[in-house]
Amino acid sequence: MARDSRSGDADGDGDRVPPGQTDLPDRLRDLDARLTKFQADTGRTEAKGSLVKEGAAYGRALKHVSEFVGGTMAGLLLGWLTDLATGWFPLGLVTGLILGFVTGFWNIYKSSLRSGGN
Amino acid sequence: MAASPLEQFQIKTLVPLGEVGGVPLNFTNSALFMTLAVGGIVLFFAQATRTASVVPGRLQTVAEMIYGLVADTVRSAAGKEGMKYFPFVFSLFCFVLTLNLFGMIPGGFTVTSHIIITFALAALVFLTVLAIGFSKHGLHFLDLFVPQGAPPGLKQFLIVIELISFLSRPISLSVRLFANMLAGHIAMKVFAGFIVALVGAGAFAVLAPLPFLIIVALTALEFLVAGLQAYVFTILTCIYLNDALHPGH
Numbered sequence: 001m002a003r004d005s006r007s008g009d010a011d012g013d014g015d016r017v018p019p020g021q022t023d024l025p026d027r028l029r030d031l032d033a034r035l036t037k038f039q040a041d042t043g044r045t046e047a048k049g050s051l052v053k054e055g056a057a058y059g060r061a062l063k064h065v066s067e068f069v070g071g072t073m074a075g076l077l078l079g080w081l082t083d084l085a086t087g088w089f090p091l092g093l094v095t096g097l098i099l100g101f102v103t104g105f106w107n108i109y110k111s112s113l114r115s116g117g118n
Numbered sequence: 119m120a121a122s123p124l125e126q127f128q129i130k131t132l133v134p135l136g137e138v139g140g141v142p143l144n145f146t147n148s149a150l151f152m153t154l155a156v157g158g159i160v161l162f163f164a165q166a167t168r169t170a171s172v173v174p175g176r177l178q179t180v181a182e183m184i185y186g187l188v189a190d191t192v193r194s195a196a197g198k199e200g201m202k203y204f205p206f207v208f209s210l211f212c213f214v215l216t217l218n219l220f221g222m223i224p225g226g227f228t229v230t231s232h233i234i235i236t237f238a239l240a241a242l243v244f245l246t247v248l249a250i251g252f253s254k255h256g257l258h259f260l261d262l263f264v265p266q267g268a269p270p271g272l273k274q275f276l277i278v279i280e281l282i283s284f285l286s287r288p289i290s291l292s293v294r295l296f297a298n299m300l301a302g303h304i305a306m307k308v309f310a311g312f313i314v315a316l317v318g319a320g321a322f323a324v325l326a327p328l329p330f331l332i333i334v335a336l337t338a339l340e341f342l343v344a345g346l347q348a349y350v351f352t353i354l355t356c357i358y359l360n361d362a363l364h365p366g367h
């Protein structure tokens with residue numbers, strides 16, 4: 001089935017190449033529509049889609065967790081190093097941890113902005 | 119049960135090579151799988167490009183797809199300038215992907231499930247970004263930490279946050295890859311353990327196919343995660359490289 005549709009596309013390209021590149025967006029949109037229709041017809045998206053969607057959601061969750069953990073750990077590490085250098089034992093650790101939490105949320109905010117852009 | 123779900127992550131010494139400064143230096147199963155991965159990558163690309171032709175064969179198609187994927191990622195995330203660092207990013211992608219996939223071989227060892235490995239890779243990316251940033255822009259690289267358009271009172275605070283955020287990058291990059299591989303492999307082993315336990319539990323053996331079905335789905339998911347995480351590692355490397363190349367943005 002896949003081969004049928006591909007050869008169909010190739011034929012379409014062959015017919016349409018002479019007019020030049022001006023109608024490229026139209027052709028892309030046309031291809032997009034045909035692909036969507038083809039996927040809907042074969043019911044492929046649903047079978048494969050759920051696993052991919054689940055995997056992607058799982059990946060996104062772990063991504064945000066790692067952003068948060070990374071920020072917290074970096075803050076904690078900096079605070080601890082400050083403590084070691086200055087001898088203000090609990091102060092640096094606590095301040096670093098709080099700043100780390102803030103950084104963790106800031107990281108999540110930034111990374112979700114980035115993935116929203118994609 | 120004989121096998122704990124964590125047993126698969128144990129480092130075993132295969133060939134002891136002596137000591138350096140009191141620290142034992144051994145060829146371990148981890149080192150073996152890294153060597154196998156590098157050998158596999160070299161063999162694969164050597165074989166794929168040996169008979170390079172205009173109409174690609176199967177291997178060449180796969181090699182070209184991998185090349186295209188990484189090249190597109192570098193170009194879109196780090197711009198044309200970023201292509202100078204393509205060999206670095208490509209090697210990193212192939213190495214992580216191969217290690218992840220070798221971990222899927224039954225009885226194999228997942229090198230990327232050890233945080234020291236992923237942290238070393240992330241630290242390599244981090245130090246590369248620092249070196250490129252400072253050598254290209256000098257102290258202007260520090261503009262990266264100054265948020266644009268923030269009110270004066272908030273600005274100083276955000277600079278501190280951005281600084282910690284920058285330092286957190288190698289941690290989050292390494293934690294992400296390590297946590298994904300570790301969690302996935304533990305989940306698979308736990309469900310595999312359920313099958314054995316159910317089969318040995320008399321009448322409850324009729325339920326044994328259930329975890330088996332789950333483990334089939336989990337295996338598919340793990341292959342997806344193996345590819346996805348290698349790709350995520352690559353795309354984040356490119357985003358960080360972009361920061362080093364264009365710190366003003």
